Amino acid sequence: QVQLVESGGGLVQAGGSLRLSCAASGRTFSSYTMGWFRQAPGNEREFVSRISRTGSRYYADSMKGRFTISRDSAKNTVYLQMNSLKPEDTAVYYCAADSARRGSSQSIDYNYWGQGTQVTVSS
Numbered sequence: 001q002v003q004l005v006e007s008g009g010g011l012v013q014a015g016g017s018l019r020l021s022c023a024a025s026g027r028t029f030s031s032y033t034m035g036w037f038r039q040a041p042g043n044e045r046e047f048v049s050r051i052s053r054t055g056s057r058y059y060a061d062s063m064k065g066r067f068t069i070s071r072d073s074a075k076n077t078v079y080l081q082m083n084s085l086k087p088e089d090t091a092v093y094y095c096a097a098d099s100a101r102r103g104s105s106q107s108i109d110y111n112y113w114g115q116g117t118q119v120t121v122s123s
Contacts, residue, residue: 002026002112004095009117012085016121020080022095022114030073033098036080037107038091038119045094047105049080058105085121092116 008020022034035050049059049069057069068081078095096110104110 002029002032002097002099004097004112004114006093006095006114006117009093009119011120011122014085014087014121014123016085017081017083018085018119020082020093020095020117020119022078024076024078024097026076028099029076029097031101033101033103034069034071034078035096035098035105035110036069037094037096038089039094040091043091045107047107048093050103050105051078052103053101060105082119085119087121087123089119090121091119093119
């Protein structure tokens with residue numbers, strides 16, 4: 001069993017930065033693919049980024065060049081550095097884990113989820 005706890009959300013002006021953290025419990029964290037998703041009011045949950053156990057990174061097109069995902073297996077933590085934030089980045093951001101390491105961008109393929117952290121970008 002894996003428990004995920006996100007932190008680092010908040011209110012920021014457009015053009016600003018935030019770093020989200022996701023602390024994971026469980027000894028098998030380092031073997032899982034970790035992902036970030038987000039969901040804005042009235043919208044479906046959308047893929048943001050994922051990182052494999054070997055450190056391979058993948059981003060949704062609208063986040064490339066602005067967001068960076070990383071992981072620290074010694075701390076059982078995955079991060080999402082978000083720069084050049086835009087009002088349309090406003091959403092609840094969720095950390096997720098895929099124990100089967102499917103390399104997927106689909107939320108249905110992630111079997112563990114955090115509670116989410118709110119990110120609000122003002123114009």
